[in-house]
Amino acid sequence: MAEQTSLVAQQVRLMHWAEQIRECQNRPEGMDVSTWCEQNNITKANYYYRLKRVRQMCLDQLPEAEKPAFVELSRLKAERTATVPEVPVMCIKNGHGLSADIFSSVSPQLLRCLVEAFSHVE
Structure with a gap:
């Protein structure tokens, strides 16, 4: 049961990160990633970590x-x-x-x- 709860928590976290990635990719023209990250209280390194994890999740779902x-x-x-x-x-x-x-x-x-x-x- 604890394993299922952990898996669900991980999926929820990844979905939240995916939404953040979408928001950053749709930031206003001229705004760089660093500025977007600063305005959203996330480090640039953490943003790219989350981007990597979300991309990996998408790949893992492909046959x-x-x-x-x-x-x-x-x-x-x-x-x-x-x-x-x-x-x-x-x-x-x-x-x-x-x-x-x-x-x-x-x-x-x-x-x-x-x-x-x-x-x-x-």
């Missing part, structure tokens, strides 16, 4: 066959809106040299098309 490979890529130019920072939230690649930066503003339809395209390249 093994669907997990993308992460690699560091040179920055690609992408359209952005005033509320979305130009920082990719995910980088995917396949075994044939194709790669893509995925931004938080990507539509579900485009993401689905990218996944399909990456899975059909030989």
Whole structure:
């Protein structure tokens, strides 16, 4: 029972952190992460720790066959809106040299098309 309670507490904490990440990513244009963190009483290091944990939680929920490979890529130019920072939230690649930066503003339809395209390249 204590293990289940601990697991629930961890999930609630991660969901709270995910909401904080969303709020930071939607901060006003021109505001940097440091300023947002200061205004929200969180250290910058703690913000990035939470970001890493939330991303890992999302990856852990994917079936093994669907997990993308992460690699560091040179920055690609992408359209952005005033509320979305130009920082990719995910980088995917396949075994044939194709790669893509995925931004938080990507539509579900485009993401689905990218996944399909990456899975059909030989």
